[in-house]
Amino acid sequence: MICEQIAESLPKAVEGTDGLSPAQRAHVETCLRCQAELVQYRSLLRALHTLRTEVIEPAPGVLPELLAAVGQVGEHHAIRSLINRRRVAYAGGIAAATAAGVTGVVLLTLRSRRSRPIAGSASG
Amino acid sequence: MRSSAFGPLEELSDDAQVALWVEAAQEGDEAAFQELVASSYRDVFTLALRLCRSEEDALDVTQEAYLRCYRSLGSFRGDSKFSTWMYRITANCASTYLKKRSRHRHESIEDQLEPADAEPSRDPVGRAENTELRSRLDGALGTLAPKLRAVVVLRDIYDLSHEDIASELGISVSASKVRLHRARHQLRDSLLPDVVVASHDL
Numbered sequence: 475m476i477c478e479q480i481a482e483s484l485p486k487a488v489e490g491t492d493g494l495s496p497a498q499r500a501h502v503e504t505c506l507r508c509q510a511e512l513v514q515y516r517s518l519l520r521a522l523h524t525l526r527t528e529v530i531e532p533a534p535g536v537l538p539e540l541l542a543a544v545g546q547v548g549e550h551h552a553i554r555s556l557i558n559r560r561r562v563a564y565a566g567g568i569a570a571a572t573a574a575g576v577t578g579v580v581l582l583t584l585r586s587r588r589s590r591p592i593a594g595s596a597s598g
Numbered sequence: 599m600r601s602s603a604f605g606p607l608e609e610l611s612d613d614a615q616v617a618l619w620v621e622a623a624q625e626g627d628e629a630a631f632q633e634l635v636a637s638s639y640r641d642v643f644t645l646a647l648r649l650c651r652s653e654e655d656a657l658d659v660t661q662e663a664y665l666r667c668y669r670s671l672g673s674f675r676g677d678s679k680f681s682t683w684m685y686r687i688t689a690n691c692a693s694t695y696l697k698k699r700s701r702h703r704h705e706s707i708e709d710q711l712e713p714a715d716a717e718p719s720r721d722p723v724g725r726a727e728n729t730e731l732r733s734r735l736d737g738a739l740g741t742l743a744p745k746l747r748a749v750v751v752l753r754d755i756y757d758l759s760h761e762d763i764a765s766e767l768g769i770s771v772s773a774s775k776v777r778l779h780r781a782r783h784q785l786r787d788s789l790l791p792d793v794v795v796a797s798h799d800l
Contacts, residue, residue, distance in 0.1 A: 485782040486775065514790045515782060521735050521789075522754040528732065530644040536657065540639055541632055543661050544668050 477507050484508065488515040616680050624672055631671070635664055638681060642688050648751050649692040651740055659695050663688040685756050689748065690766040696744055738788045742781055749774055750781035 480501060486493035487502070494502065502508045616637065622630035642663055646656035666687050674683055739747055748767060752758040753774075758766075764774045 482779070482783075485779040485786075488782065514786055518782060518786050518789065519754060521731055522750070522785075525648075525732060525735065525755045526757075528644065529640045530647055531640060532643045532657065532660075533653070536643065536660075537636060537639055540635055540661055540664055544631065544635065544664055545628075547665055547668055 477501075477505060480505075480508055481511065484511050485515055487512060488519050613679065617676065620671070620674065620676065620680055624674070631668065634667075634680070638684055639664070641681065642684055645685055645688050645751070645756065646692055648736075648739065648755070649689065649744075649748055650696065651747075655695060655699070659688060659692045662691045662695070666691065682758070682762075685752070685758060686762055686766050689752055689758070689763070693748065693767050734789060735785075738785050741788060742784060746777050746781040746784065749777040750785070753778050754782075 480494070480498050483494055483498055484502075487498075502512065616634070619630040619634045619637075623634055639660065643656055643660045646659040646663070647653060650656045650659055663684065667684060670687075674680070739751065742750065745767075749763055752763045752766075753760065760771045760774045760778075763769075764771045767774070769777075
């Protein structure tokens, strides 16, 4: 097996040779050139891992800006919630008033229907 | 020692402390959310800068990431670490930001802020070698195409899974793997064999 054929597969073998076919694995085990390349990829991966511990300090004043931006959104959210709650309250009030009105009309209608026969029998 | 209403700042990196802040913030505690931001914004900014390669863009992405975090914190179930969740949001924001940006800019690595070593070596020679190596590695990352850089940064530095990377960048898992291999290949070509010698002390 030619090393160039394996070269493209070596970057995925850096975390373990599972990414290689059995034939490729067998070749790497006996090929110093491919082993050297694999070592290079592992070195690269270790170097990349070291960047994980680095923290790049942003300019002073970034944190207050972030908190202010989030706070603004929080205020908008609170105002929207308040408006929504008021809308619900208004809608609830209107619904209650409507229900009360309808109930009143129904009761009045029923009462007037009951009172008619009595009036009729009284006159007959 | 600085302290907060939630305890000493030495415990900020503690997962349990962060979980308490998350829980309190989900219940509407603004102070707890501020503690979450204060404890994580440097890491988020660092990731944003690595993805965008511009301080100005990184600040915009960081702000957008926290706004999204604020809006969607209620949906965070704690299946992963809060930091991992924030990295995913940041990656998504950076991807969206870079796609939307109309002008294409190449930032020189020299224009970037000096990184602060979170775990400085006691050996000055080793520290200098590591600093030089990291500087060259950071420079090499800057030469990668943004779509390759995003995958290698998220996978090899921040240890996100291919599934998470694919989800946040809007690509397939196989595309994520292919991009990672290409990125590693290009990095190796631009850095090695020097890195092999320099990384012995890592």
